[in-house]
Amino acid sequence: MLAASWAPLSPAERAVAIEVLTHGPVSRSEIARKLSLSAGSLTRLTKPLIESGLLVEDPPPAASASASAAPATRQGRPSQPLDVVADSRFFAGFKITEDTVYGVVTNLRSDVVATRALPLRTHEPVDVADLLHAMTTDFAAEFPRLAGIGVGIGGHVIGPARAVTSSFLGWDGAPFADLLEQRTDLPVVVENDVAALVESEAWFGAGRGLDRFAVLTIGAGIGYGLVIGGQLVRSGDDGRGIGRRWIVNPQGPLTPDGDRGSAVSLLSIPSIRYQVAAATGQNHTYDEILTLAAAGDPMPARVIDEAARALGTVVAQIANFAMPQKILLAGEGVGLVEVATPAINEAIAANRHPLAEPVALETKISDFNDWARGAAVLAIQILVLGRPKTAR
Template structure:
């Protein structure tokens, strides 16, 4: 049987979409459990699941069912997603490389690749994405769509309005890539994409209030309320440039003193060590030297850890999330100076406040690409969230 195309699954009604998302994120689920989770009667659930099973989006999962059928002819197997029926491509564009992954419908990464980025010309970047798509297509023919994550502001999940890393302004990236690949394309800010992936398949799954703080070349922040990411016109802007930690801190890129960016980002930490020692060092080398007791590296890393503790405490105090996820290539800081982070958080919280559930995830750029693929899964399979 020919697998159903992504288009054949659309449009989904709000009720059908709710069923599909619940099974995708938490399945396989028995019908009784699915009805309980969605507060549906057995008849309503049957009405909603019928078109989903007929289209092939939902399948009867192998294994134990939910016991004897309530009435004759009622299926007893749990419902699940046919995760291997379609493949999705996720792309993360950085200043000097493009990272790509192929995922299943449940965002398991089944292939990854990266290529150097030697130009920021939008047309040539789109050409590179096409080449990577063709390479992936040899092993995974007919992917359902492409998700692209970019550090910057994105509008309508299609146009990169502003990207300081790439020097872009009003670049219609989705259109450029669609013209070259013939595939549906969704483009989003990379932090927003990572947050969506964590809501559906990661640390935020099942949580109504959840926050993500990313540390790397910049500082990113995402907030989840009611189980949904809170969109903002500030998405794509480096919030850390104006997130003040200490007026006595180092200078930031805009001349401000003591911002989160000036303390915490990988380039700032490297710059501080280079300014103090006259020698360049990688971020990993700085962390290793700090752990070994090097006084300059230890001072810079401890100051960064205190800044991180302030940010975590502020998020906990004002957003009151059930969990805060620290992600990005810069969170190795916590492995070296985790105690300093914890002490600073406690110092900036009420003595009787609940402990902060803080989870760290050292993310490489392929993880960011996976987040972009999740956007493709959401939009191309289940339709726009507000449809």
């Protein structure tokens, strides 16, 4: 299968396309104002984007019956907002976990139009690439205008997504993007899964339109991403597992994964389950622990209360040092917020200046399809709009 993509966009065309993609339908005057363009320049830039099928001019609102009965008086050219042709291309996104591959197809607006999950029976890069190839082939049969593939992995990605190091997959510099491109003949981008989720939320979700935006994910581990100036802050430490050494309480619990009192030891789902099992001798699921804590069962309640105070402390630290306009809590573990909101708020207040502005906190329970959608957004960004890759 071959990618059907637009011609490379110039920086100015790219800026217009991104503005319409993330905020459309949007008027020409609003685009010109935001991008400091003259009407003539905007017309010149949008013409090839419309001709390529990337953008479309929405028809002006239809006149009402009463208005149509009256003599028409037109004042200049009617406003025709610009929008993307959402179904002009589709994108496959994959989230690889230790035992399952979750796949989605999105349109150009990142709306999920298909999902699939298959068991991962081997971690050999070649075998994983074969599995994603098979899933992509199935997707392409239903969506022939598939334009690219994004893959999110919990790990460290080096350079332009060519080499992947992931402890849970046992990969050390695996050339996974190349392996998948060779099989699919589609452009592939591989990225740390948290970075993919942050990009998705920055473009199409909770962080859209914000200059400073942070994401904290709670699940099998702890993830963190920061957007400044509308751009994801990149680092050579991306995917290294910062939560294992993010010390929240030096006297906190010691768990198999993460230093004593670290964000991972206090907040991750495996660590919370480990603490309850070690204290009670019973192996509960995370949801069961939350239910028991809410019902006042002493040991689960103590563990969840400690986790909640750790979460509030981490949120306050992010607010104090990064000063984001909003912090999004995402991941499979954020059910903690519903059970222990008072303890979280107390910890935030205890670690903030008394006159500090309230932290704008939003919560989103993310399933693995959300993570896969984040990977598809990377494909939209880099493979279609030509967003420059940041050197690391």
